[in-house]
Amino acid sequence: MIIAIDGPAGAGKSTVSKIIARKLGFLYIDTGAMYRALTLKAISEKINLQDTDQIIEMARHTEINLINTKDGQLKVFLDGKDVTLKIRQPEITKLVSAVAKIKEVREMMLKLQRKLGRSEDSVLDGRDIGTVVFPDAEKKFYLDAEFSERARRRYKELKDLGQDVTLKDIEEDLHNRDTLDSTREVAPLKKADDAIYIDTTNMTIKEVVNKILDSL
Numbered sequence: 001m002i003i004a005i006d007g008p009a010g011a012g013k014s015t016v017s018k019i020i021a022r023k024l025g026f027l028y029i030d031t032g033a034m035y036r037a038l039t040l041k042a043i044s045e046k047i048n049l050q051d052t053d054q055i056i057e058m059a060r061h062t063e064i065n066l067i068n069t070k071d072g073q074l075k076v077f078l079d080g081k082d083v084t085l086k087i088r089q090p091e092i093t094k095l096v097s098a099v100a101k102i103k104e105v106r107e108m109m110l111k112l113q114r115k116l117g118r119s120e121d122s123v124l125d126g127r128d129i130g131t132v133v134f135p136d137a138e139k140k141f142y143l144d145a146e147f148s149e150r151a152r153r154r155y156k157e158l159k160d161l162g163q164d165v166t167l168k169d170i171e172e173d174l175h176n177r178d179t180l181d182s183t184r185e186v187a188p189l190k191k192a193d194d195a196i197y198i199d200t201t202n203m204t205i206k207e208v209v210n211k212i213l214d215s216l
């Protein structure tokens with residue numbers, strides 16, 4: 001069974017997806033982490049992010065692994081190295097949408113996502129899971145929240161991780177990514193027609209989780 005959870009940044013997708021996967025004993029696949037890992041590698045190798053050909057070539061020679069740990073966390077490995085924390089740095093967040101919009105890169109990630117998702121029952125979160133990656137997913141959800149609430153949540157999350165960010169930085173980043181992700185040509189962020197829409201603005205994590213579990 002595939003559960004697809006899409007939506008913009010800060011809507012609560014990854015927190016909720018992780019809990020649902022753990023409760024159901026499903027694999028949790030964070031597709032955003034894959035684009036983040038590629039972005040980290042491009043920056044580490046000093047590749048010019050405008051140089052699409054070079055990024056595609058780099059992606060062809062990259063191995064990304066997602067490991068679900070026993071305590072319900074997700075570890076992200078890039079070419080064998082644990083990059084779980086590094087891919088959350090603001091520099092990566094700022095640039096990831098530029099890498100994620102490249103058609104050939106998305107084709108490679110799509111293959112990986114389908115392979116993982118078909119290997120066992122899975123919860124996938126991202127932007128295009130219900131529309132492109134698994135259009136036949138048994139269950140689809142689109143999580144959303146008001147902009148100010150999404151910014152507030154992301155600010156708190158990063159502060160808790162010890163990052164030195166301001167609310168204004170976060171708002172700028174969310175605004176830029178919302179625009180880039182929903183207006184790009186390939187697989188833009190969009191609610192699938194058959195996805196259940198959940199406005200999480202005034203909901204707790206527990207309420208969102210229960211709403212999803214109740215609709216399965």
Ligand code: CDP
Nearest residue numbers: 009010031032033035096097100126127128
């Ligand atoms: O956690 P947050 O929502 O901030 O971002 P994420 O899920 O880690 O995704 C980071 C970026 O990857 C997004 O802003 C998109 O540009 C891209 N992405 C995508 O294009 N398609 C997906 N299925 C998942 C993420």
